[in-house]
Amino acid sequence: MDMIKTTIDGREIEVQRDRWALEVAREMGIEIPTLCHHSALEPYGACRLCVVEVTKGKWTWLTTSCDLPIREGLTIRTDTPAVIAARKTALELMLAQAPDAEEVRQLAEQLGTKSPRFPDRNESNACILCGLCVRVCKVVTGKMAICFSNRGTDRKVGPPFDRSSDECIGCNACVDICPTGCIESRDEAGIRKIPMLKTELKLADCEVCGKPFAPIRQLEHMQAKLREKFGDDFEAGCICPVCRREQTAARLHNVAEKIG
Ligand code: FES
Structure with missing residues (x-):
């Protein structure tokens, strides 16, 4: 070293x-x-x-x-x-x-900086153009479902060509990493909506409890990645985190009972 x-x-x-x-x-x-x-x-x-x-x-x-x-x-x-x-x-x-x-x-x-000397560029925006969403999207999807566009004072973040992108898997990584919380995501009636990205993706239903929990496109993306790594037989199942936790707890309980 x-x-x-x-x-x-x-x-x-x-x-x-x-x-x-x-x-x-x-x-x-x-x-x-x-x-x-x-x-x-x-x-x-x-x-x-x-x-x-x-x-x-x-x-x-x-x-x-x-x-x-x-x-x-x-x-x-x-x-x-x-x-x-x-x-x-x-x-x-x-x-x-x-x-x-x-x-x-x-x-x-x-830091004692209250009123900007520079004129407001956008009256209703919390995006500071930090690029965290752009970078995390590249890491998670390997593509760019969100990117910078325009130059100078018109520079902004959004989907490529300002249109809904097939690259977006609705994983919410951009939402979670945004330091100012300016990317909104909501799940409504079985659809994940991320308005800034013009994304609307159907959610998959958990095969145990039946509740919608993650975009089908995101699950397919993750399955493909896992199969790439572990082979075609890898099967993750379509189970929401709550049911998965309950299944794990039940399994551990059974094992403990057998040992005890
Ligand atoms: S420029 Fe270094 S943390 Fe933002």
């Missing part, structure tokens, strides 16, 4: 070369705000809240820490006046972009 020395907020540590500065700083107990970071996904550097000040030799610059690989000789500061000012500006931009995002408003209040 290639270990190197670096200094973060005055504390020298030895770390593996090329680890992300954000992760190392957090392990040291240093708080750095983020909105577009998820440890399971590749960094993207969109929200710019994780900005830090880096010095190497006679050069000092500001950069995002989520996608900063630690190299020999870097000195990193996470709390300088320039860092705080850059975070405030990033928050002002986000507030203008997504005035309805509660998380952004709370962070802005904590």
